[in-house]
Amino acid sequence: MKRNEAISKYKWNLLDLYKKDEDFLNDLEIYIEANNKLLRYKNTLNNKDSFINFLKESIKVDSYSSKMGHFLKYLYIEQKNERLNNLESIYNKKLQHFDGKFSWISEEVKGIGQSKILQWLSKDEELKHYSKSYKEFFKHIKYLLPQKDRELISKVSNSSSILYEMYETMRFKDNEEKILKYNDKEYIVNQKFISDIYTYSDPKADQELRALASLKYKEEINLKKHTFAKIYESIVKEEIESSKLVGMEGFKENFFDEDDFSLNDFLGLLKYTSKNSEVYYRYYEIIKNYLNLDKFYGTDSSLELIKLEKLNYSVEEAQQIIKESLKGLGDEYLKNLEYCWSDNKVDYFEDENKSTGAFTIGSYKYDSLISMNFTDDIDSVSTLAHEMGHAVHNLFAKQNQPRPLNGFSNMIAEVASTFNEHLLFDYLIKNEKDESRKITLIQNRIEFIFNNFFSAVADAQFEYNCYEEIEKGGVLTLEKISDILKESNRKILGKSIFDRYDADSYKYSWISISHLFEQPFYIFKYAVSIAVSFKLYSEFKNTNDSNKIINFLKEGGSLEITELFSKYGFDCKDENSYKEIINEVKSLVDQFEVLLNKKTT
Secondary structure, eight states, X not given: OBGGGSOGGGSOOGGGGOSSHHHHHHHHHHHHHHHHHHGGGTTOTTSHHHHHHHHHHHHHHHHHHHHHHHHHGGGGTOTTOHHHHHHHHHHHHHHGGGTTTTTHHHHHHHHHOHHHHHHHHHTOTTTGGGHHHHHHHHHTGGGOOOHHHHHHHHHHHHHHHHHHHHHHIIIIITOOOEEEEETTEEEEESHHHHHHHHHHSOTTTTHHHHHHHHHHHTHHHHHTHHHHHHXXXXXXXXXXXXXXHTTOSSHHHHHOBTTTBOHHHHHHHHHHHHHTOHHHHHHHHHHHHHHTXXXXXXXGTTOOSSOOOOOOOOHHHHXXXXXXXXXXXXXXXXXXXXXXXXXXXXEOSBOTTSOSSOEEEOOSSSOOEEEOOOOSSHHHHHHHHHHHHHHHHXXXXXXXXXXXXXXXXHHHHHHHHHHHHHHHHHHHHHHOOOHXXXXXXXXXXXXXHXXXXXXXXXXXXXXXXHHHHHHTTOOOOHHHHHHHHHHHHHHHHOSOOOBOSSTTGGGGGGGGOHHHHHSTTOHHHHHHHHHHHHHHXXXXXXXXXXXXXXXXXXXXXXXXXXXXXXXXXOOTTOGGGGHHHHHHHHHHHHHHHHHHHHXXX
């Protein structure tokens, strides 16, 4: 189903927030005026009453922008919406007036000192929960530049963000659906077509069609691959230069932290995954042998191996399956689940101007929003379960933690989402009587772990090596990036079993990894999160006690990442913490091979 065919409750209704442009512009002027008033506190924060009043007023001013920011999120759904693009442009241009205007705050806070600020906050019921934020500020105070330098950086920061905007524009906003002509037929190549042909097409008869469809789908990326390489090189350089500008030795000091995830923890994850990646090759070797193909391309790797009647799921059916799979988490969880997918909170269906992939947007003031491309299959059920994990987690945190402790990092967030996927698989495999369908379920489960653990770690190795290349004075041309990609995959995943239909396609495969451009050093955190969630899931499975995972969700961001994980039994410094997820995928591959052998005999 296309988005324009869907009923209204299956779409975001954010446009109702501002039915007239003048209402948006009026709120923008109120927000600007409120920010101007905050400037009167300059040179006064060393006074307790002034500091407390400034902080309370700042929180109030921030709430003024929430409605406008929430409204503009609709651009994720309609990226070519002329009205919203115009309002966003006005919004950004107006706020440029404040570039550098508030750089004095950090200097004055530094001058007050940590002990005095924490003392002031502790005596104010409304603000005492901000103590953690200020402890974090003072932990990194050694990187605080003089005010004049920060004013300059603030003024040029908008130009740096253009790099990210260029990537977004080139990847999504200028793209249109493509037509592939093959054997006297025309195919509309969109996300649903790619999903279907990768899964349900004939292994031999459609092998070339799959390969050509993949090339057509990525045609725009291929044409712009050198430009993307230049953008990425600029992003890496900017990140490294910014790190050094504030006194850091380099990117490692910026992206790795003892309370978050240390460099040694990261290198240990790379090493442990590399030592245990033989299962990756073994799995695809089983598929290659079963399909008996002369050539084995990456586009052949996700085929449904046993031909079955395709099962289609409506949104309502997907919701029912998810509820059944998660009911062991208790009534409190299910109540929040129902709320999170109530009308207009999920934008379900695909549109050519809609952002690809699935994501959840949280907000202090508004309910979480989910965007996805529901394609009526079991993958869509899994995606919805995953995103609901985020939304319900956000809601639990808001219900149980005050602002700002109800906000948390992505590394914490992905635990809740992947936990749901573990439970969904468990439910599906237990209730499936057909061994052929069990093969498909196990296949999907293995690929989930491969994509989100093994491939994520390989991508993290690639990213790390790119940053090291720039830091030692090298350059990131397309050819150099391609060499780094090959070496990183070999190091983490071992030798490749895949042939290449197009010898150069790997040179731009990395461009689709948006986190490389938008959230540096995020990818490896996903791998850690899935390992943490699997540990929590294993304990839940053994005890049927949901208290531990529910309490985890209620913690929000009240604890540091490693402190939170340790509290719930996962030690980031101990490589044995990853054994359970490795053993799980090895066991699944064993089961997969046994079931396939039954079919061949």
